[in-house]
Amino acid sequence: MKKIYFNGKIITLNDKELMADAVLIEEGKIIKLGLKDDLLKLAEGEVELIDLQGKTMLPGFIDSHSHILAVAQTLMIVNLSEVNSKEEFIETLKASLKNNPPKDGEWLIGFGYDNTKYEDQEHPTKFDLDKVSTEVPIFVSHASGHISTTNSKALEAFGYVGEDYEVPEGGVVRTVEGTNEPNGVLEENASLAPEKRKVIPTPSVETLLNCIKKAQEIYASYGLTTAQDASIDENFNGLLNLAAQKNELIMDIVGHAVQHVTLKLLKNEGTPKRKYYNHYKLLGGKTWLDGSPQGKTAWLTKPYYEAPEGENKDYCGYPTQEDDVVTEYFRSLIENNIQVNVHCNGDAASDQFIRCYKKALEMTNNNMDLRPVMVHAQTVREDQLDEMKEIGIIPTFFLDHIWFWGDYHYESVLGPERACRISPAKSALKRNMNFTLHQDSPVKMPNQILALHNAVNRETQSGRILGEDQRLTVMEALKALTINAAYQYFEEDEKGSIEEGKLADFVILDKNPLEVKASEIKNIKVLETIKEGNTIYKAK
Incomplete structure (x- = not known):
């Protein structure tokens, strides 16, 4: 009709x-x-x-970087994002273990803890989690997704026992002071490497499909009509294809395959733009070159303002991969006309991305517009933006960092000067670069209105302004959430604006963001989300 x-x-x-x-x-x-x-x-x-x-109608919002399947998984596990102390952390896990005990062979899984909220700012260790259970394996991921903490039973399953064990390259197993005994805290590939991810048992297909449905409803409630999953492996790809076959996808989902299976899952189609199958398409590859700033595992060119405990004052974080591995991955994708998304929080990681991609381009001599994406680009420098524009790299900025962790970045992670340049969206705009905004869900929920608010205000929770000169206008930020994001996906002719011939993807808001006070943007409500003419969310 x-x-x-x-x-x-x-x-x-x-x-x-x-x-x-x-x-x-x-x-x-x-x-x-x-x-x-x-x-x-x-x-x-x-x-x-x-x-x-x-009311106000806009094009449907487009998610430029997140992990919708991880959001689906969080619906089955313990949410620790609102916990404010280690004691509360332990009690929350105990309550979950008592009220929803895992079945035989299953683990107690948690996510979202933020040690910066705790009085001592220390990560919980196996000694804390062993108070919950020594019989059930326990695995809890940090809010950044780049650090986790485990109990002794989980460490045993990972193979981190005693003082003689192997750690995957690009990973760190933190230890009890003065020994090589694991203390339960794992960084990067220590738990994220493919062989380690397989250790944690997965729920049933039926349970996962139901949670994918619920995750889409969450995304739609924030006005999103296109979502992303940037951690696609063979299992995730099969799951999303199954959901597509069953017509259970109510929005478009764009997948990016993790490094070790990219070429196995993606074939050279002669063009980087790919077609959806019942709202799912696998678009490109994904790798990460460092960790997180709030976890102090991001790779910087200059030392952290305050080094983590046990590190010297020259500590700059660390890379996850060597240049030759990164360059070879880029070369293989460029030869096959495949877009790459690259996690870079620290400017040293950004240097590595730029350096290796340039070399890979020289090796392949491929002039196709592949639109490589720098994910996060938290500390990217002005000179790096110049190089990125020359290559065609699109930065997607995680500006919610300013609201949630800006004070911590200012006081401990980066210091005043660098913290005021975090996610320099205006600098990208001045160069006429295409850039987008994201929230890296489930690190933070895909609240597009909050992303808009933070891009315009750049204000921390204490009221500190980080980089007034980097503030965007409302219109500039709206474009980053819509038409720019469509461009990132090679879909600017189909989405991102309300124009003849494009998809009828809309979001209806209770207020016009162009008219409300900047400080009130975050209070705007999503009333309805419409995907290709069909309502997929309506506020009660």
């Missing part, structure tokens, strides 16, 4: 025609923009009239 949306503030994000009076859609696509009466004459036949009642 044809539909006409009217009587609202329709922001098209099309520079040629920023506002529209009404929009006519049919079969999931935008047919025409114009005056309501003119569209009625054009439509003919049966037409559903949808009165926006003065």
